[in-house]
Amino acid sequence: MKFIKRYFSLFFPIFSITIVFNMYTYTQDLLESYKKNVNKNYSIIISSSKPIKHRTIYDLIDDVHIIEKIDTNKLTQSFASTLSKENLDLLRKNIPYFYNIVLNYFPKSSKLRNIEKNLVNHKSIIKVETFYEKHNSFTEMVILTNGIINFFIFIVLILSFMLIAKQVEVWYFEHLRTMEIMALFGASMFKRTSRLFSMAIFSSALSSFIVVSVFYLIHNNEVIKRSILKMGLYLADFSVWTTLIESLFSSLLVSFVIILLVVFAQKD
Amino acid sequence: MDNIIEAKDIYLAYDNQANIIKNASFSMKEGEVIVITGVSGSGKSTLMKALYGSIDIINGSLKVMGSELYKTDKFRIRAIRQNIGIVFQDYKLINDYNVEDNVALPLSIQGYKKAFCKKQAKNLLAHVNLALKAKRYPLELSGGEQQRIGVARAISHNPKIILADEPTGNLDEYSSSIIWDLFQRASIELKACVVVVTHTLPSELYDFNYRRLHLEDGVLNEIY
Ligand SMILES: Nc1ncnc2c1ncn2[C@@H]1O[C@H](COP(=O)(O)OP(=O)(O)O)[C@@H](O)[C@H]1O
Ligand SMILES: [Mg+2]
Numbered sequence: 001m002k003f004i005k006r007y008f009s010l011f012f013p014i015f016s017i018t019i020v021f022n023m024y025t026y027t028q029d030l031l032e033s034y035k036k037n038v039n040k041n042y043s044i045i046i047s048s049s050k051p052i053k054h055r056t057i058y059d060l061i062d063d064v065h066i067i068e069k070i071d072t073n074k075l076t077q078s079f080a081s082t083l084s085k086e087n088l089d090l091l092r093k094n095i096p097y098f099y100n101i102v103l104n105y106f107p108k109s110s111k112l113r114n115i116e117k118n119l120v121n122h123k124s125i126i127k128v129e130t131f132y133e134k135h136n137s138f139t140e141m142v143i144l145t146n147g148i149i150n151f152f153i154f155i156v157l158i159l160s161f162m163l164i165a166k167q168v169e170v171w172y173f174e175h176l177r178t179m180e181i182m183a184l185f186g187a188s189m190f191k192r193t194s195r196l197f198s199m200a201i202f203s204s205a206l207s208s209f210i211v212v213s214v215f216y217l218i219h220n221n222e223v224i225k226r227s228i229l230k231m232g233l234y235l236a237d238f239s240v241w242t243t244l245i246e247s248l249f250s251s252l253l254v255s256f257v258i259i260l261l262v263v264f265a266q267k268d
Numbered sequence: 269m270d271n272i273i274e275a276k277d278i279y280l281a282y283d284n285q286a287n288i289i290k291n292a293s294f295s296m297k298e299g300e301v302i303v304i305t306g307v308s309g310s311g312k313s314t315l316m317k318a319l320y321g322s323i324d325i326i327n328g329s330l331k332v333m334g335s336e337l338y339k340t341d342k343f344r345i346r347a348i349r350q351n352i353g354i355v356f357q358d359y360k361l362i363n364d365y366n367v368e369d370n371v372a373l374p375l376s377i378q379g380y381k382k383a384f385c386k387k388q389a390k391n392l393l394a395h396v397n398l399a400l401k402a403k404r405y406p407l408e409l410s411g412g413e414q415q416r417i418g419v420a421r422a423i424s425h426n427p428k429i430i431l432a433d434e435p436t437g438n439l440d441e442y443s444s445s446i447i448w449d450l451f452q453r454a455s456i457e458l459k460a461c462v463v464v465v466t467h468t469l470p471s472e473l474y475d476f477n478y479r480r481l482h483l484e485d486g487v488l489n490e491i492y
Binding site: 177178181182183184185186187188191 | 320348350360373377
């Protein structure tokens with residue numbers, strides 16, 4: 001019982017660090033996938049009085065992925081039966097040139113406003129159409145939610161760090177006598193606190209194992225899979241080994257650093 | 269041959285209080301046994317603390333294994349302590365380690381393999397008649413049993429120096445003779461320096477070569 005209690009004093013904060021760390025990467029992956037998806041269906045359309053060279057647009061805005069000229073022939077053709085040939089030619093001459101621009105990234109609304117302004121300022125561009133409204137509502141909410149989640153993840157991380165530090169300190173003072181005796185037989189500080197390190201290793205290994213299992217189940221859950229697919233999102237295949245190694249490495253690193261900070265703050 | 273312990277005109281005191289030991293000198297070569305006597309409160313334990321570097325001398329020179337203790341860094345102190353086996357007056361066993369792990373503590377500190385530590389601990393526990401208590405915990409044992417565990421721990425790592433503070437204080441005559449026998453063997457077989465603080469000298473009948481120092485009013489005298 002005593003053994004279990006001792007080992008689990010570090011387990012819970014280390015477990016919450018590991019799970020929160022993986023939650024962060026999971027939601028971040030989802031968000032990235034969402035942004036890419038929004039980007040795919042998203043474009044800026046400009047109309048101009050004269051043909052515009054691609055170079056001109058590249059000069060006006062950064063990171064352009066594609067510039068497409070929108071074919072207006074089809075549009076004018078639909079009027080062929082109703083308009084006289086003269087009028088049709090007039091229409092063809094006067095109809096502006098349309099271009100569809102896709103960016104390499106997903107712009108924030110402030111960035112988008114900037115882009116709009118740059119384009120409008122060009123003398124031959126008549127009008128710029130961005131899907132600003134659509135962008136503004138749902139996407140902003142997704143980004144906001146993600147921000148809130150990240151904030152809570154951050155709080156949990158800070159609390160867990162503090163809890164580990166507290167537990168290490170408690171352990172240290174509970175074991176002062178033991179450590180004194182060890183010192184009398186020539187044990188270094190590292191040796192005297194070696195049980196702390198073994199507790200951290202045990203806790204990190206167990207946490208990583210549990211967290212990897214949980215996320216394996218999440219990634220392979222049919223319901224979750226289907227709803228992700230329905231949203232048009234895509235998540236890379238779950239790699240058990242990468243996740244395990246990342247979790248183990250990060251939890252060990254964090255707990256060792258905290259142990260070293262707490263232990264070596266005490267006088268030798 | 270070099271002295272393993274060399275005390276020259278040392279003064280000992282607890283932070284700025286009156287001197288407990290004044291102007292004491294003695295030296296020991298390997299394989300020697302010294303018995304220190306003196307009434308309670310005369311400073312015997314204090315002298316032992318100085319020998320394992322737990323308190324610093326106020327004045328004089330105290331060299332252990334060639335190092336002036338108060339001048340050496342913690343790394344050298346550690347190295348020296350790994351060559352010392354201490355029996356404490358209050359035992360100082362680790363209560364949440366079992367008997368076997370307590371005995372093997374100096375060995376495990378020095379990084380010996382678990383199996384070797386276990387074997388050595390078993391071996392020594394058999395010597396002090398505690399083989400059957402290897403898996404028990406110190407607080408489940410009598411004072412005399414704890415004391416014998418302390419002795420077993422002090423010699424488990426074949427130290428160059430053994431410092432024993434009243435190691436037979438709680439023991440009957442038979443158990444005491446076992447302890448004296450262990451110390452004698454350590455001095456002969458391991459060529460260890462053995463310093464024993466005691467009230468009860470080894471029996472006259474016992475064939476044992478040792479020097480005797482006596483502490484009185486802060487003064488250390490060699491009697492024989
Ligand atoms: N940690 C300490 N701080 C202050 N004085 C101490 C301390 N330990 C022992 N003393 C005092 O030093 C004197 C010698 O104590 P000690 O060396 O334990 O005597 P002995 O072992 O011969 O009985 C005693 O008067 C005791 O009160
Ligand atoms: Mg004493």
